[in-house]
Amino acid sequence: MPRTRLDLPYHVDYLSILGPDGTLDTDLEPKIDEADLGRLYRAMLLARRFDERMLNLQRQGRIGTFAPIKGQEAAQLGSVYAITPADWMVPSFRETASMLWRGWPMELILLFYAGYLEGMRVPDGVRDLPITIPVASQLPHAVGLAYAARYKGDDAVVLTYFGDGATSEGDFHEAMNFAGVLGAPVIFLCQNNQWAISVPRKKQTQSRTLAQKALAYGFPGTQVDGNDILAVYAASREAVERARDGGGPAMIECVTYRLGVHTTADDPRRYRSEEEVKEWERKDPLTRFRDYLQKKDLLDAEQERRLEEEIAQEIADAVARFEARQDPDPLVMFDHVYAERPPELEAERQELAERLRGTGASPAEGEAPAPTPMRGQRRTSRWPN
C-alpha cells in the first residue's frame, strides 16, 4: 500500500432549509408545533428590540460596553430551542437571545452591563453559566459539565457558544479534543458572524469551513445557514439527540453575520463596507422567519403590532426594575471572594466600611488595622539616641 488515500469517518455537510429567498425544503422542514413557532418568533423579536434598547441605554451612558446580537437571533434561538431546561447552556458574551430564552430577566442583564456583578447571578433553576469574556475559555467548562452530567447518571447535554474568532484559541482546541476523547455530550455551536472585531473570517484561518475543524477531533461538524432558524434547529436537534444517546460531541457552524457593532466601543466602518452589511441585511433572520410564519398564516400585521406593543412594555418594565435595583454599596465586593472571609479580607472590609461611615480620622488605608504598638516595649542597643 505505497500511497493510499485514507478514508476519514466524517464529512462536512452544509444544511439550509428556509432559503434567503423564502424557498422552503419541505422534506427537511422540522416539525415544530404552532405554539412553539409563535414562541420562537416572539423570542426573536424580543431579542431584537431588547438589543436596540440596550444600544440606546449605552449611548445614554446608563449601561457600559456590551456586545449586540443583531443578525444572530436565528443562530441563537434555533439552537437553544433544541435543548431543555434540564440541559446546560454555556454562553460566550454575545448570546442575549439565548439567555432571554433560558429565563434570564432583562434587568439582570442590564445590571451586569451597568457594572454590577449581581447581574451575573444566574437565576435559580436556570442551568446556565454566566457570560465569559476571555474568548473560548468557556469551552472546557462545557466539557467538564457534560462529563459530570454523565458521571452523575444524568442525561443532560451541554450547548456552548463561541464565535469564528474563538476557533483560533488554544482553549477551543483543547476543549474539542477533550470532548472527543471523553465522548462528552457537548454541542459546540459556533456563530460564524464573519468578523472577529475587525478580522474577517478569511484571515482567521485557512480552512475552508470552520465546521471541518471537528474532523481533527474525530466527531462530526456541520455547516448550516445560520440565518435560517429551521436549519439551525434541525442541525442542533440532531446533535442534541445524538449526544443524549451517547453519541458524543458535535460541532455546528452557523454561517451568520453581525449586522451591528462588535461592541459599543467599536466602529465597523473602519474595516468593512456598507455594501457588505446591506447584503446581509437582505438575509435578516427575523424577516425571513416572519415571512415563513406569514406564509403559514401564523402571523398577521395585527398580531405583529400587538406583539411589538407587548414587547415594548415588557422592556420598559425591565428597564424600570433595573434602574431601581442599582445599589452601589461597595461592601458587597467582599462577599463572594471565598466561602469564608479570611482575616485579612475581613480587615479590608472593615477598613472600607469605616471609610464609608466617614468615621475615624483617615483610617489606615488599605491596611489591616495595626495592633496598638507597645512603644518602647523592646529596645535594642542599635537604636541610638
Add this chain to the structure above:
Amino acid sequence: MPRTRLDLPYHVDYLSILGPDGTLDTDLEPKIDEADLGRLYRAMLLARRFDERMLNLQRQGRIGTFAPIKGQEAAQLGSVYAITPADWMVPSFRETASMLWRGWPMELILLFYAGYLEGMRVPDGVRDLPITIPVASQLPHAVGLAYAARYKGDDAVVLTYFGDGATSEGDFHEAMNFAGVLGAPVIFLCQNNQWAISVPRKKQTQSRTLAQKALAYGFPGTQVDGNDILAVYAASREAVERARDGGGPAMIECVTYRLGVHTTADDPRRYRSEEEVKEWERKDPLTRFRDYLQKKDLLDAEQERRLEEEIAQEIADAVARFEARQDPDPLVMFDHVYAERPPELEAERQELAERLRGTGASPAEGEAPAPTPMRGQRRTSRWPN
C-alpha cells in the same frame, strides 16, 4: 442546496515505500546517491549507539534525565535529511539523531543533560533552536522563524518536531493555524511514537489519524510509515519543496514507536506490554534500512564492523571531551540573564562571588550589599529612649 456534502480541498494520504518485510516500492523509491545513503546509515547507527551510551551514563549518574530516541531514527533522519544547513530545525526534546545530523557535537548534548546550560549553546552556523521542554511550545517559534525568513527574502524553510501527545496542546493548534494563515514555510513533523509517557495514542485524541488535523488549518497532512526512512524522506522532501516554492506549511505524521523508556525516569512496564514492544522491534528502522543497503550491495558485514568501531571511538572521544568540559563555576548563571546586568543582579553576583571566595564573615545572603547605615543620622521622637 438543502443538505450537501462539502468538498474539502485536502485529503490524507498514507505513504510507505520500504515495507517492514523488505518489499520495496520502486516507483516511489526516492533517488538518493550512494554516498548519502551511507551517510544516512552511519547517522542512524551513531544515533542508536550514542543513545545507548547516554542511557548508560545516566544509569551511572554521570548525566541526568534525558529522552532516548531508540526506534525513531528513521523519522528523524529521513526528515532532517530533506532540509539544508540554510534551513532551520526546531526540535522538541527527543531529536538527538536530528541534532547530531545538524552538527551538534555530542559533548554539548551530554553537557546539557549533565545540568550545564552551556550544552544548549547552539553551535555557530547551525540554524537550530535549542531543546524545548514545554510540550508543543516550540511550534509558534518555528512559525515566527519561517515568517521572518520570507520577510527577509530568504528562501529557508523550517522543520519542527513534536510528538503525538503534543497535538493536544493549545500551542500546537495556534501555531498550525498561524502557519496556515501566514502561508509560512514550516514542516510540522509529528513523531507519533504511540505513547505520550503512559498515555496511548488512542486516548490522546479521537481523530483517526494525526495527519488529518492539518485539514482544520487548510493545508495538507500526510501519514507515513515513520520507520521507513525512504518514505519519511520522500514525504519530507515533497513538503520542503512545496514550502520553499511558496506553497505554505504541511504536516507529516510519522507512525513510529518509542522502543525505550519515555525518559530515564520512566518505567514503561507499568503501562504497556512486552509483546507490543516486541512487535515493534520487528519493524526496527535501523535493521530495515540495513537490509535495504545490503540488498543494494552498499553494506557488508566488514563495513558494518568498521563503522561500529569508528562510532564507538567517536563516542568515547566525545565523552572524554564532555568530562573535561564540566566546569561548575556558578557565577556564569548571571551572564545571560539580560544583555546588560542591572545593578541588583550585579549585586547578587558579587554576593555569590564573595561567598565563593569564602571571604567576609557571612555576607548578607541573597541581598544587595546594604549601604552603610548612618546611625543616628535621623531620629524621630517616636523612638523612645
Add this chain to the structure above:
Amino acid sequence: MAKLNMVGALNLALHQEMARDEDVIVLGEDVGVDGGVFRVTDGLYQKFGPQRVMDSPLAESAIVGTSIGMAFYGLKPVSEIQFSGSSFQSFPQIENHAGRYRMRSQGRYHCQIVVRMPCGGGVRALEHHSESEEAYYAHHPALKVVIPSTPRNARALLVSAIRDPDPVIFLEPKALYHAVREEVPDEEETVPLGRARIAREGRDLTLIAYGAMMRPVLEAAEVLRDEDGAEAEVVDLLTLSPLDRETLAASVRKTGRAVVVHEAPRSFGAGAEIAASLVEQAFLYLEAPIRRVTAYDVPFVGFAREKANLPGVDRILGAARETLRF
C-alpha cells in the same frame, strides 16, 4: 499508623477521600494507569476505575478548565499538573475562572477544585522541572495556595484542600517526596487552611519558610542554638495565601528579628509580602531589617549549579547571624 514518605502520605489522602466521597475524582496526564510520574496517584485507577481516575490528553488548560466545569456540577476534581513548570499553560483558567467564579456568579457557582503540582528544585531536573511558582498564584485573590513540609502535614493538608469549597493550588515540594518517612495515622486528619505552624519555638529571631526550605531552616536553627546560643523561632507557613499574618506578626513582635527563606527568585517573590506585612504589623518591634534568603534573580541555572542558587544552611546561617548581630 504507618511510616510514610510524602508520596505515600498524599496517596493515602487521595485513597481515603475518594473512598469517602464519590464526587472526588482525579484527572491529569499519566495519573491513571501509570499512577502519576511521581506515583502520587498510584493504585487509584485500579481501585476507582477510569471514570474517576482519568488519564487526560496532554493539555493543561483543558485539565483545569474541565475540572472547573465538573465542579459546577458538584464534582470535586483533584487535577494534577505534572510539573508546576507546565502550570502556566493552565494559568488563564486558574486566574480568569477558578479564582473568580464565585464572585462572577455571585455565589451561584464555585470551584471546589484542587490543582496539585510538584514544585521546587533539588532533584537534578531539567529546565521547567525545578522552578518555584508560588508567588504567581499567591497574588491572585480568591485562590488558596498550600505547600506542605512533611508527610503528615501533607496528608492532612490535602484532605483539607479537597474538602475546602474554594480553589486550592496545592504545591508539592518534589525534593520532599522521598526525603523522610513519618508516622501518618490511618484515621482521618485535617489541618485548617490559612494557618501557619510554629515548627520550633524561640525568642531571638524568627525564621520564616515553607515547603522544602523547612529542612535547611530547621537545621540552621539547630546550628544557631549550638554555635551561637541563639534560639530561633521557625514558622512554617503551610498556607501561603491567605497568609497567616497574625502568627507571623506575633512571632516577630516577640523576637524582633526575621529572616524569610524561599526557593523562588527574590524580586517580587513571596518573601516580599511577608516582609512588607511584618513592617506593617510589627514595625516598632523590629530591631533589624528583615532579610530574604532566596534564589537569585535568574530564570534557570541547570542542575549542575542549582546548589549555588538555592538557599542552603550556610546562607541561612549567614543571614540569621547578620540579623542577630545587627
Add this chain to the structure above:
Amino acid sequence: MAKLNMVGALNLALHQEMARDEDVIVLGEDVGVDGGVFRVTDGLYQKFGPQRVMDSPLAESAIVGTSIGMAFYGLKPVSEIQFSGSSFQSFPQIENHAGRYRMRSQGRYHCQIVVRMPCGGGVRALEHHSESEEAYYAHHPALKVVIPSTPRNARALLVSAIRDPDPVIFLEPKALYHAVREEVPDEEETVPLGRARIAREGRDLTLIAYGAMMRPVLEAAEVLRDEDGAEAEVVDLLTLSPLDRETLAASVRKTGRAVVVHEAPRSFGAGAEIAASLVEQAFLYLEAPIRRVTAYDVPFVGFAREKANLPGVDRILGAARETLRF
C-alpha cells in the same frame, strides 16, 4: 512638537521606529486595518503594509510565540495583547521562553520583543478589561516591565523598549490614554529603562507609584503641601522591573517615610517588593511603617464599584497623614 495624548504619543513612537528600522514589525488582534481597538497602531497598516503590520488570528500564545521566533531571525516584533486581561493566554510563552531564551541558548538567541498591553481600570470596562497584572511579570527574572505615566514618557519609553535587546512587557494604563495632552517633541527621545524618576521633590515623605496612580498621587502631594504643610517626594517608577532600588532608597533615606500606591490587589503585589526593598536598604532611616494603598484583595468588582476599590486621593491622603503622624 505637538500636543499629544498618550495614544498619539505611542502611535508616534511606532511610526518613527518602523520608519527608522525595517526589522520592527507589529502584530496582534485588530492592530492592522482597524488600527487597534485603542487606535495605538492607527495608520501603520496603511503606511507600512500587511507584511509589517499583521492582523493576527485570535490567539495570544501564538502572537507572542511567533514574535519570539521572529526575534531569533533578527526582527523586532512589537506585539499587542488587546487587554492585559488576556495576556495570561500568552504567559507560558513569556515565562517559558521570552524570559529564558538568552539564558537557555547561552547568548546565541535573545528575544528583542515588546509585548504591549493596555492595563488598569478607570474606564468603565467589563471584567478582564481593567485588571492590573504587573506583579506577575515583574516576578519573572529576565523580563523588563515598563509602565509610562504621561504621553511624553510613554513615547520615549516605547522607543527605548523597542531598541532594548531584552523582552519588554510594556503596560499602558488605559485610563491615561486620553487623560491629558502633553508636548511631545518630533525628534527622537529615549529614556533609559530601569530608572525611576522623581516626579516631585520633597523631604517629609516619599510617595511611590507608577502608571495611572501617578495622577491621584501627585494631587495628594499638592493637598499635603496646601493643607498639611508637608512636602512629599513623589517617585514614578516607569520601569517596575528591574526595579530602581537606588532611587527609592535614596529618597526614603532622605524622608524617612514612604507610602506605596498601586491599582493591583495588595497581597503579593508590587508594593510588597518595594516595601521589602526599602526595609533592606533604608531600615535605619525609617521613621514609620511603609504603608500600601492598593486595591483590596478581591478578584474583580464591576465598574459600578471600582472607585471604592481603587486608590483615590482620599485614601492616599489618609495613608500619608498616618505615616507623617506616626
